[in-house]
Amino acid sequence: MSQTAEEPVSFGETETRSDEMNRTIEAWVNDLATDVDEAAASAEFQEWLDVQSRFHDYSHRNSLLIKLQCPEATRVAGYNTWRNEFDRHVQEGESAIWIWAPIITKQCPECENSPSYHENSDCEYDETPPEEWSKGLVGFRPASVFDISQTEGEPLPDLETEATGDPGELVPVLLESADSLGVEARIVAPDEWSHGEAKGVCKRRSMMTMKPQVEVKDRENRADLASTLIHEYAHALIHFDVDDTTERAKREVEAEAVAYVVGRFFEVDMSGSAFYLAAWSGDDPEAVSDRLGRISNTAQELIETLEQNPKMTAESKVSTAV
Helix, strand or coil: CCCCCCCECCCCCCCCHHHHHHHHHHHHHHHHHHHHHHHHHCHHHHHHHHHHHCCCCCCHHHHHHHHHHCCCCCCEECHHHHHHHHCEEECCCCCCEEEEEEEEEECCCCCCCCHHHHHCCCCCCCCCCHHHCCEEEEEEEEEEEEEHHHEEECCCCCCCCCCECCCCCHHHHHHHCCCCCCCEEEEECHHHCCCCCCCEEEEEECCCCCCEEEEEECCCCHHHHHHHHHHHHHHHHHCCCCCCHHHHHHHHHHHHHHHHHHHHHCCCECCCHHHHHHHHHCCCCHHHHCCHHHHHHHHHHHHHHHHCCCCCCHHHHHCCEC
16 A cells, blocks of 8 residues: 655644645545555455445345344345355344345236236237246245344455554544534444444434534544544535435545545554445546545645644644655
């Protein structure tokens, strides 16, 4: 990865401070774009993609059924799929999660029924025999799946996307700075977390304050906790009212790039961001560089706000690596 320590850089209270910060942030984002390229091309990432491709992307109603039956579910698959494709086995005594599975079979071109239903219907289509009909969706049937937590066996490949290092007072300072940034933020205990695999979320505006609400899942890794807070703050500051799905995906890249820059400024190792971005934005690091202006401005706003807190000592707020 490109993030290597050469010599520390500081941004003193000078007339050129803003320009210096912008140049440094631009250099760091260029580093990140290179890292994303390398991550997307790596064997580790390709193995992870291969595994993800073997999980079904369930419809909204099936996702709801899964959530109602097993709120903590993260990865679900059928009994045989777990055994044959992932070398994992459903543990004894586990209850199945029931969903609707599509029935794909030969389909009458006229009434769109399967051959057996077609025979018992009023449809008079007989131009081609059933064996020549094309396949299509004719209905749904109940099917059982199991969450990965209900299985045991070979581990699935994972991506190292956590920030590391000593964040010092960065987490409490981030929380204390929420009001100045126009955000409400709180850390949620793991046993109270209700957002699945997400590390953090930026939710609807508070009915009382009309501020975006940020929640992050608590964890021992305080550097990664700080990184998630910064990521969600970035969403709150620049993305909160974006509804377009395509645009939202691009701005996920922006939020993580902001977290990379701000975390790196405060001496947190953000090299794992490369895998995060490769996983969420495909292999298109240009999405990072194309939006440099918004990334740079948001990162600078966060850095300057956090620096105003007296807990950020001179050593922690000016020394970092480029």
